[in-house]
């Protein structure tokens with residue numbers, strides 16, 4: 001199996017162009033943090049096309065880092081890897097004592113490596129445990145939410161995080177069914193949702209509920225906000241923040257953060273409108289269809305709190321790998 005079967009990097013040309021500007025602009029600092037390293041697709045492109053940069057690749061999923069580690073081996077010590085949540089970056093950077101990064105990439109959401117593996121519990125088409133944790137050290141799984149949340153909380157989750165308009169009927173059916181048998185497997189839940197809402201067009205009827213569950217299990221909204229706030233603290237002057245989102249709510253969060261930052265003088269917008277994939281890219285990689293890329297350049301305006309304060313506020317949530325490898329960051 002080739003690496004493109006694991007995950008095809010989305011809008012890689014645009015990402016390299018945007019982050020490439022930062023490597024030149026910051027001069028003395030050429031470190032790019034890929035905070036959602038995944039299988040390393042974007043990192044490989046950055047390392048190949050920007051010979052002056054080094055990459056610190058981080059991800060919360062230790063299994064996917066094993067793939068990235070193999071893939072980044074040819075780049076030697078230009079690539080370092082650490083297992084870390086986006087929200088833990090200020091603390092990790094402070095511990096590693098690296099120069100202020102020239103770039104930060106966040107390609108938020110799940111990787112095909114995770115979505116396509118039934119044992120990870122993201123799929124409504126392949127049976128697996130109802131799990132959905134990207135970071136296996138998290139305590140709460142999708143099954144915990146489905147089996148223990150109140151009916152009204154479930155309905156709100158499906159509506160607000162998944163855009164599911166039949167959220168109340170689905171939540172009611174789940175609460176009725178779980179009294180007899182708790183939900184343990186993805187297909188059991190997907191089949192119940194299909195019974196409630198039926199088939200509507202091309203989209204699988206469980207798509208929105210599964211998206212909402214994934215976002216809740218992995219606290220994706222909070223993580224995105226923490227990543228944006230962190231970027232303001234730790235990027236070098238002239239450094240570039242580049243974010244790829246796949247969900248209109250997330251794109252709105254990034255848009256507001258960058259617009260507000262531009263008003264405060266802390267950021268300069270590099271993409272007044274979000275970049276979208278070309279038709280050719282969507283044809284060759286349908287998962288790119290909802291991608292939006294936004295980027296902004298960090299000015300010299302000081303943040304309200306310091307990196308040290310932010311790092312001190314954080315719990316030690318970065319995980320250590322079991323097997324440190326050459327080029328791999330350890331706390």
Ligand SMILES: C[S@@+](CC[C@H](N)C(=O)[O-])C[C@H]1O[C@@H](n2cnc3c(N)ncnc32)[C@H](O)[C@@H]1O
Pocket residue numbers: 007008009010035036037038039040041042043058059060061064084085086087107108109110111112134223224
């Ligand atoms: C869309 S994939 C990234 C793919 C990667 N850019 C590539 O080209 O191979 C998203 C990755 O981000 C990771 N991720 C998502 N949210 C995260 C978070 N809050 N902290 C750390 N990693 C996260 C997931 O585990 C997943 O591997």
